[in-house]
Amino acid sequence: MTELGPRVSAVLRRFARARGEALRGIDAELEPFVQLAEDVLVRGGKRVRPAFCYWGWRGAGGEDCDEIVTAAASLEVLHACALVHDDVMDDSDLRRGRPSAHRRLAGLHAADGRPGDPAAFGRSAAILLGDLFLTWADDLLMASGLAPGALARAWPTYARMRAELVAGQYLDLTGRLLDADGRVAADPARVGRIARYKTAGYTVIRPLQLGALLAGAPPGLLDAYAAFGRPLGEAFQLRDDILGVFGDPAVTGKPAGEDLRDGRPNALLTLALRHADPPAAAALRALVAAPATPAALARARELIVASGALALAEERIAAHTARALAALDDRDLDSPVHDALARLATAATARAL
Structure with a gap:
């Protein structure tokens, strides 16, 4: 069995890329928003919650497989939702050593010279980003490949x-x-x-x-x-x-x-x-x-x-x-x-x- 963290990261990269492509097909203006979503999901994080999920499975007699790694990775997407919203509520400047999502989105607004308050735009767009992660977490869990009965039970x-x-x-x-x-x-x-x-x-x-x-x-x-x-x-x-x-x-x-x-x-x-x-x-x-x-x-x-x-x-x-x-x-x-x-x-x- 290879180390769990890189396996979770690989799942997140593939998932974010696939979901990002679907959003890019809606309108070209979504590109920076999609890039940020992919970056937040893939960059950094200790993968603590997926690790506990994975070993909870193993402790119950489950064998190592890609399906449980994918299901566990959904918790990292849920965590991304919580972090983005938490940073908005706390008005935090940094997350994982980089500007927080709402600060980065405010910067995009200002760089584009759009009308309105960049900070208000950043907060609003970050709320949408967190909401997106909340739905993506559900999607990834449901697409894990585990049996429908197992998913219904959990x-x-x-x-x-x-x-x-x-x-x-x-x-x-x-x-x-x-x-x-x-x-x-x-x-x-x-x-x-x-x-x-x-x-x-x-x-x-x-x-x-x-x-x-x-x-x-x-x-x-x-x-x-x-x-x-x-x-x-x-x-x-x-x-x-x-x-x-x-x-x-x-x-x-x-x-x-x-x-x-x-x-x-x-x-x-x-x-x-x-x-x-x-x-x-x-x-x-x-x-x-x-x-x-x-x-x-x-x-x-x-x-x-x-x-x-x-x-x-x-x-x-x-x-x-x-x-x-x-x-x-x-x-x-x-x-x-x-x-x-x-x-x-x-x-x-x-x-x-």
């Missing part, structure tokens, strides 16, 4: 995953780190719920279960995958929160400090505000919803470290990951499947700053 979980992702994103969008009086408004239980639906479900649990259902897995394996994926997804989100403040954009491909700038209730900032002494907490609150300048970000980092929140977050990541690995050990999986899932767990939670 479809309710796939549909539930999409709905849960939207629910988690909406809760994240409406959440507040501070209330109108500057007090901590973020409820840890709600922050955890957002992470569970925005990240744990669609990154780990549902991809594993989708692969298992495609292979005809019994309910017991679905429960085991949930027991493994739930703490792992929480650790993944917490690592993402740390990277959002402390990450180097040259490594992460994303600007740092966006959650602080937007006052989003992520777990790291909530921990810092609750554990800092009163003067430090007041100083950190003053940085919430303020422009994410280099000086402000540096000060926020100092305050978070001094509060003990960073160390506590790292402890929680280690504990969540250990729980996930223990749940994995409790299931009698073939060694290649067990080892692959353990490697994925480590890679997902130990990403570099």
Whole structure:
């Protein structure tokens, strides 16, 4: 079996090229939009969700085949939808080290000298791009070549995953780190719920279960995958929160400090505000919803470290990951499947700053 990532990328290249040609046949003006769609799908990405889907299939007794790789690749198309829309909602400048889709589309508008606001055009066109990826994800899953019965068996979980992702994103969008009086408004239980639906479900649990259902897995394996994926997804989100403040954009491909700038209730900032002494907490609150300048970000980092929140977050990541690995050990999986899932767990939670 060749390495999974290149196989997923090859599927995405072929699929994007075929779907792109169909759009080009509609009108020549779609060319830059199609080029961007192909670029977003093919360039970059760690292929985490397809990997969990693939090994979920293998853990349920499915043999390696091109059909499951194609089905798993559909999750990367769904992920592209989420990323494009997320960048619009967060007004992000970068994604994977390059201008985000709405920024690139705004640039095309400005370069063409079209009337109207380039930024508004970029946002509107990016929403359409994300919608396109949402439909393409369905298309790729249905065109995977897997048996109709397998697809029908897995479809309710796939549909539930999409709905849960939207629910988690909406809760994240409406959440507040501070209330109108500057007090901590973020409820840890709600922050955890957002992470569970925005990240744990669609990154780990549902991809594993989708692969298992495609292979005809019994309910017991679905429960085991949930027991493994739930703490792992929480650790993944917490690592993402740390990277959002402390990450180097040259490594992460994303600007740092966006959650602080937007006052989003992520777990790291909530921990810092609750554990800092009163003067430090007041100083950190003053940085919430303020422009994410280099000086402000540096000060926020100092305050978070001094509060003990960073160390506590790292402890929680280690504990969540250990729980996930223990749940994995409790299931009698073939060694290649067990080892692959353990490697994925480590890679997902130990990403570099």
